[in-house]
Amino acid sequence: MGAFSNFIRSTASVFPGVPKPIRKPALSERFVWTAIALVLYLAMAQTPLFGVASGLTDQLAYTRIIFASSQGTLMELGIGPIVTAGLILQLLKGAEIIKLDFSKKEDKALFTAGTKVLTLIVTIVEASAFIIGGAFGSNLTPAIITVIMAQLLAVGFIVVLLDELVQKGWGIGSGISLFIMAGVAQQIMWSIFSILPAGDGYYGIAPYLINATATGHPQSAIIRGGNLPSLFTLALTLIVIMIIVYMEGIRIEVPITSTKFRGFAGVYPIKLLYVSNIPVILTSALLANVTFFSQFIWSRFNDKNDNAFLNIFATYNPQAIQSGPIGGLAYYITPPRGIESLALEPLRALSYVAFFVIAAIIFGRIWVEIGGLSAKAVSKSLLDANVQVPGFRRSEQSVEQILGKYIPVITIIGAAFIGVLASTADLFGLFGSGTGILLMVDITLNYYQMLMRERLEATMPQLAGLLGKT
Numbered sequence: 001m002g003a004f005s006n007f008i009r010s011t012a013s014v015f016p017g018v019p020k021p022i023r024k025p026a027l028s029e030r031f032v033w034t035a036i037a038l039v040l041y042l043a044m045a046q047t048p049l050f051g052v053a054s055g056l057t058d059q060l061a062y063t064r065i066i067f068a069s070s071q072g073t074l075m076e077l078g079i080g081p082i083v084t085a086g087l088i089l090q091l092l093k094g095a096e097i098i099k100l101d102f103s104k105k106e107d108k109a110l111f112t113a114g115t116k117v118l119t120l121i122v123t124i125v126e127a128s129a130f131i132i133g134g135a136f137g138s139n140l141t142p143a144i145i146t147v148i149m150a151q152l153l154a155v156g157f158i159v160v161l162l163d164e165l166v167q168k169g170w171g172i173g174s175g176i177s178l179f180i181m182a183g184v185a186q187q188i189m190w191s192i193f194s195i196l197p198a199g200d201g202y203y204g205i206a207p208y209l210i211n212a213t214a215t216g217h218p219q220s221a222i223i224r225g226g227n228l229p230s231l232f233t234l235a236l237t238l239i240v241i242m243i244i245v246y247m248e249g250i251r252i253e254v255p256i257t258s259t260k261f262r263g264f265a266g267v268y269p270i271k272l273l274y275v276s277n278i279p280v281i282l283t284s285a286l287l288a289n290v291t292f293f294s295q296f297i298w299s300r301f302n303d304k305n306d307n308a309f310l311n312i313f314a315t316y317n318p319q320a321i322q323s324g325p326i327g328g329l330a331y332y333i334t335p336p337r338g339i340e341s342l343a344l345e346p347l348r349a350l351s352y353v354a355f356f357v358i359a360a361i362i363f364g365r366i367w368v369e370i371g372g373l374s375a376k377a378v379s380k381s382l383l384d385a386n387v388q389v390p391g392f393r394r395s396e397q398s399v400e401q402i403l404g405k406y407i408p409v410i411t412i413i414g415a416a417f418i419g420v421l422a423s424t425a426d427l428f429g430l431f432g433s434g435t436g437i438l439l440m441v442d443i444t445l446n447y448y449q450m451l452m453r454e455r456l457e458a459t460m461p462q463l464a465g466l467l468g469k470t
Contacts, residue, residue, distance in 0.1 A: 015116060017164060018165045025169065030170065033171045034171035034178065037162045037165055038178055038179075040158070040162060042186075044075045044158070047074045048073060049073055051147050051148050052072050052137060064183075065184055065187060065436040066285065066436070067079050068179040074151060075155065077123060077126055077130075082119045082122075082159060083176065085121075085122050088122075089111060089114055090370075093111075112164075115160075116160055119157075119160055120153065120156060120157065123152055123156035127152045129296075132296070159175070159179075163176055173446065173447055173450060177447075180443060181439070181440050181444060185432075187433075188440075190203075190204070191205065192431070194207070195207050200225070200228070203228065204229060205229040205230060205233075208221055208229075225340060226338070227340075233429055233431060236425070237430045241441055244437070244442075247273060248441070248445055251270060253270075254270065254406070255268075256389060257388060268378075268387075270403075270410055271414070272414050274368075275367055277418065277438050279418065280422045280435050280438055283363055283422075287333065291330065294325065297313070311327065312328055313330060314327070314329065331348065332348055332351040334348075334352060335427050336349055336352075337426065337427065338428070339429075342427050352423060352427070353424060357416050360415045360419030360422075361412055364411050365412070368411050375408070379396050379400040379403055382399060383395075421434060421438065
């Protein structure tokens with residue numbers, strides 16, 4: 001561990017970082033830095049990646065929203081490398097392969113440095129996979145490959161710095177959450193207000209409805225073919241948002257008292273969405289990898305669909321690879337999008353939802369165990385914080401027994417719920433995708449809570465300090 005720590009620190013010291021502010025910036029100043037980070041992200045998401053041909057099929061079109069990426073731009077990989085690096089280190093820490101105590105400043109600094117180094121390694125690996133898989137075109141010269149790699153590495157490091165800028169106190173929240181929220185919101189606004197032409201008129205539902213009303217057939221905006229934005233999908237999007245907001249407030253409250261401060265009583269909330277969006281993110285990432293690697297294997301070894309063994313896993317239409325698999329196991333775990341496709345392929349829709357829900361439950365259970373959210377881990381944290389459950393002995397075993405009645409069940413129910421919600425939303429072609437809406441609502445609520453705390457601190461600093469201690 002000592003050699004590993006020294007290697008990480010020496011490697012990370014080569015790269016510049018963002019220092020913490022000496023004093024806490026004013027809220028208005030933090031808004032400015034947050035806006036700067038957001039503008040830089042949006043600018044990179046619109047800047048073409050030099051050396052990449054235009055008009056290429058997007059192998060990850062429906063999963064880019066998770067990684068805030070944009071095809072053919074400097075944000076081709078988006079936040080994928082930094083999220084992957086963070087998850088890998090969290091898994092290693094949760095499994096106690098690497099032992100870190102986040103209460104110690106040096107261990108927190110080591111984790112941050114490790115994330116930075118691993119992010120660049122993951123960037124190289126993902127960029128290489130994209131190049132080998134033909135995502136940037138074929139017949140790339142060594143010089144062009146070098147230029148593409150250099151651009152993606154530079155942008156990957158800029159994303160790390162922007163995330164540090166926001167997280168270390170200059171901005172609000174985290175850069176990763178900010179970029180995801182912006183990407184989802186951008187897609188939703190695009191689906192509502194875009195004036196680009198589509199098969200039957202304007203792409204956005206708002207200009208299409210105005211034009212349809214002016215020409216005397218407003219009913220055509222209720223449901224549109226080709227999975228285009230419609231009043232039906234707009235209504236479903238709003239309903240799903242309201243359901244998520246409502247479900248975020250459902251929780252079981254375990255009463256707690258402090259052994260250090262006499263008279264203090266409170267509750268430990270166990271939310272219905274206890275595992276948050278982690279299971280959906282991991283399931284979507286799994287499906288993205290299945291799609292990418294199945295296309296890669298198909299294009300290299302089975303581009304005529306004449307290999308009986310590989311056909312079991314996936315077959316594609318050579319003239320329309322971007323439309324997804326047309327057979328094999330990969331076909332049944334990818335969604336038919338839109339009402340028309342749903343009506344034609346109900347079996348595929350059912351198998352997709354079933355796979356998504358089962359995978360979400362499995363990932364939810366795994367994450368609870370390795371992410372420090374299990375009944376055992378939470379009971380230890382409560383006792384370390386000098387908190388106990390009234391009426392029960394102050395021991396890890398008794399507190400774990402109480403929490404064990406709720407956490408495993410809540411984990412399964414919550415993971416299944418968000419799995420069903422995200423997968424069915426994808427089937428109907430909701431604006432921003434089901435996973436994207438889940439992420440956006442969760443991040444927005446977190447930002448709202450952070451801003452409320454900031455406002456409380458500004459108006460009643462003594463009360464805010466008391467709440468921060470408890």
